[in-house]
Amino acid sequence: MNKTIALLITLDTKEQEAAFLVDEIKKLGDLPLLMDIGVVGEPGTPPDITREEIALEGGKPIHELLKNPTREEASPVMVQGCIKILNRKIMSGEVDAVLGLGGTQGTSTCCNIMQALPYGFPKIMVSTIAAGDMSGFVGIKDITMMFSVSDILRLNPFTRKILANAAAAASGMAGVETKFLMEKGDKPLIGMTNLGVLTKGAIEAINYIEENGYEVIVFHAVGSGGRAMEQMMKEGIIGAVFDYAMGEIADDVWHVLRAGGPERLTVAGKLGIPQVLCPGGAEHLGILVEEHEIPEAFRDHKQVFHSPVIFVPRLNSEEMIRVADDILKRLQYTKNKAYFMFPLKGVGRYSIPGGVLHDPEADAAFFDHLRKNLPANIEVVEMDTHAEDPVFVKKAVDLLIELIEEN
Template identity: 50%
Template sequence: MGKTIAILATLDTKGAECGCLKGEIERLGASVLLLDMGVVGDSEIEADISNSEIAEKGGTPLTRLRQDPSRDRAAEVMIKGASHIVLDLISNGKIDGLISLGGTQGTNNCCQVMQALPYGFPKVMLSTMASGDTSGYVGIKDITMMFSVSDILGLNPFFRRMLSNAAGAVVGMADADEAIAFDSSKPVIGITNLGVLTKGTMLAMELFAERGFETIVFHAVGPGGRAMEQLMRDGFISAVFDYALGDITDALFGGIRAADKNRLTVAGELGLPQVVVPGGVDHIGIVLDEPHSVPEAYKDRLHSYHNPVILVPRTTGPELVQIMEEIRDRLGTAKSNTVFMLPKKGISSYSVPGGVLFDAESDAIFHDAVRELLPKHIPLIEVEAAAEDKEFVERAVEELANLIETSREQSK
């Protein structure tokens, strides 16, 4: 049986374009369900789910939205209504993918709906905004952004090809048909990673696999940590090796990998087994205006370059104390199935003896701060090794495996 693809758009302004997209999807053997998010005008093509239905589901009749038009208010109502309807369609198995097309406003509204949808469900956004910074549209969801190149205003041979490509993308995703499923008897472990810890992460993955665990690795650069913690809430991740906390550093000191306010709190809130390592807090990630330059604020400290336009200045002793205070506060609600591990010979490849950011004095200050500030109910394990050393990684894997087993026993 062919798949069903939902098209979500403002049909009053994108009717002809959606009609063409519908034809392309049907040509590929899928069915189409048209959802109209338009508010101001009436559509020239008939929607399967009208703008009136979406507005009602969003809590405000369309007639009222039109009486006192407000772009912000209309967007809020239509996003809410469309999210409810699309989620209902997905849960009832009535659609297998979603595609949208739009400019500035349409991209924002349709992507807000997509951000409410499950991971793994095909989501394609054909947008005039997709060649710039799309982080605000994608968030932490698996939304495929496709640049429309031309404005989405009228049909021509060029744009018909763009629509055909977009149709192929969403139908292809729907036909892939690989559902996200995990064996609940084998906990899936979330791992945070940075490039300066990758060797250790790869070893941890091997060691967890030997014990029968699957792992998902997240780049600790802001969105990665948020995505991991959302998957904890969704029930996909049931234990955590929080190996990289560079996003905590950047949240405090204006770096590019900044974590949000919830980072490092969710596993504790949910009571998930977790081993926490302050990997990568030895440097800040700073975007440069000029390649290989050094801003005045960092001229007097150790530094290196992650790439030509990302400077990595070493964190100082006082900054490391602030970082540990932040870690303490975020771990304050963690349950007893949390362990904190300190690699005493370097918290990333940058700061090991001989590394470009090696600073024994700052490390000593940090070690003292860890001992003083770590919440007393969280065990501290100090290891005379660097974060990527086999000795340290093996101990971390063993500690998390023990926490998982203890959690299993307690849940029986």
């Protein structure tokens, strides 16, 4: 059955590339839906959805944008218009994948649109800047970035091949039969955070969750992972959470590698989602450095390199209390009953007895500060184990299932 591929292209500058992609998609047996996201110039090839239609959906007629056209004014209008049109067509089954082309500005516009589309829906961005840091463009959505290598400025033998590959990728993704459909049932999908220093415990948790008849989706808690989990809570995909890793909170206090942002650790509480919490990995930071470089501010700390370019300093007692205060600030939004697990022998593999970051005094200061200041509705569960101990993990899962079944 024919699939429909939406194409996000500025037709005043990339009309040749657009026409080529339209032909390639038709050769593959699919249907192109060409959307003109340009503003200033007239389209060089006819679109299926015009810039006029998109601008109107975005809240401002194109003739108003053209009075004194600026990217700052036009881009948000075109982005919102495309989001409305595409989400409507996705919901009605009229579009099966989206493919964008662009340089710096086009990548920003297309990716802003793609970030507002559903998880699992195929999103491909052919970009001149895809070889750089794409975190700001991908955000927390499943966008596939494809480096164009050369500029996207007229056709040549090389760009034809790149664009043909992109068309084939979009067609292939659109035709995949596996769907991401969450059916409402008695048992919610559980979200769980994880870090490398907790992976053995995470595997134990996954197995035990599945033994109890639930499914779990695990997020690497490196900033984007925690934010993605919480976005899925907002979208109703995730209905319970074992927040096993809180390194994103520690890194947010110092604004370093795994920073989870200001909303992290607040969403489940605001939504009333059952949650069990564990401060896994919150006793250290992850700092991106030049290979084996030790930042001056942490030379007197216990330390280890997680990789040659990821420096990991152990936080001392005073610094651990700063992390605890930040956790407490975020948990003020938790109104329902929740559990906070204290693994007294270490919150991660580095800090267990004998570990390179073992510091029982700093751990004790951290736990004591939390114990004294957590809201009354968050019950502390202390265990004389480390965070990866199967006994600890199973207790956390049992408590989460108890909360789910109480709801």
